[in-house]
Amino acid sequence: MSTVTLPTAPPATGAVLTLQDVRLGHADGVALPGTVTLRVAPGELLTVVGPSGCGKSTLLRTLAGLLPPLDGQVAQDDESIGGPAADRALVFQEDALLPWRTVRANVELPLAIRRIPRAERRRSSGDWLDRVGLAEHAHKLPRQLSGGQRQRVQLARALAGRPRAVLMDEPFGALDAHTRAGMQDLLVDILRGTGATVVFVTHDVDEALHLGDRVFLPGTGEVLDVPHPRDRDARHDPGTTELRRRILESL
Template identity: 75%
Template sequence: MPATAPALTGTAPTTAPPGADLHLDGVRLGRDGSPVLDGLGLRVRAGEVLAVVGPSGCGKSTLLRTLAGLLPPLAGTVRQDGREITRPDADRALVFQDDALLPWRTVRGNVELPLAIRRVPRGERRRGAEDWLARVGLAEHARRLPHQLSGGQRQRVQLARALAARPRAVLMDEPFGALDAQTRAGMQDLLVDVLAGTGATVVFVTHDVDEALFLGDRVALLGGDTVRVLDVPQPRSRAPHPARADLRRQIIDSL
């Protein structure tokens, strides 16, 4: 049975639900006859941000879909908090590079959607959506439609929608990849800010090594049938740091 979801209210909780502990053991990922990863062992610690990098086609997006419960492993086990993941669950939210907003729903309506699916009362879900839109700086855009927003604003809406239902794990598939450099940096800062206090575990797939080193508590480097997990020097900063520069060289050399 899936874990019981935390209670929802119109404002952010005073005590955040614990992040999910995700564990892959001896996992083979991909389609029958064409696995992209085999024998994968990886643990994502509760409450951490794990950045995942690797060359194109190495299985990063497949890994996310397996953790989400959308794609069963060909072999091995995938667990959340010790329970096998066999299907999607409200505990785990997916965020894509394509914002995937419903074009006929307002910004607020899009953010309300996961709350409506969970049968949260209308007034409560409206307050929750408005609270999250304020947190991502879009309170004044609540009644607009997605096509009236910039790419960066649409990604803010997607982030608010993903977090509104208070998932215990957020699985992000290159969500800022299509943004220009300045907007991308702003979204990275926003992500760090809005995640503070949520307690959520984050698996963040990216091709950008600097993005991985800024956002990640650790970096998982995929390649072939192997995965290397590297600790990122803390605290999080964009300032030059010798250890972070050395880690950057290691990752780029491996790619």
């Protein structure tokens, strides 16, 4: 079987993700109420916030191609999503690292599955481990790392293949407040310039307001613009305060 070489530069644009009149749910379970119509623009960071049971994770898994919609159309770049794809990466709250593989080998795993040549895998994993500040831990096993470090490995693994869309399911939810803030800043820093489209699910309203260009509320179907995305100094800005109040009232 032929091998594939990764491009030398990240993609110029992220994927367009769309849902049109989509009913979410499991075929053998109860459908979530209402339908979802949503368009996520190329390179946008859309946060999704709401209480447990409102469909946040179901939405993410539907976009990932892991869960077919009960009705309606789910598409990437106007092509129906019929299953998982290499250019859509999924990041979970649990780091899902393979405990018997080193940090480097975990980051290289999706590249190995795609039969990327060994030298290119090594170069890419080294680059991403350096970007997340874990180059000196490449030889360690996941159990030798802290929770925050394991999440950084998961992030490096997700981005090593240069996906056009990154789907994140409460990736920082289990971290303490200090580590969580650091991971938010790291995410913003390493996504800068990749062009990737990001859908980020969270329970935390302040996290949604800090990271998102827009916030989607599955409970009401609203999509709200964030006045000062990724600006910590805007936390007490009147526009941010009003949006926080509006989101909290919807929960």
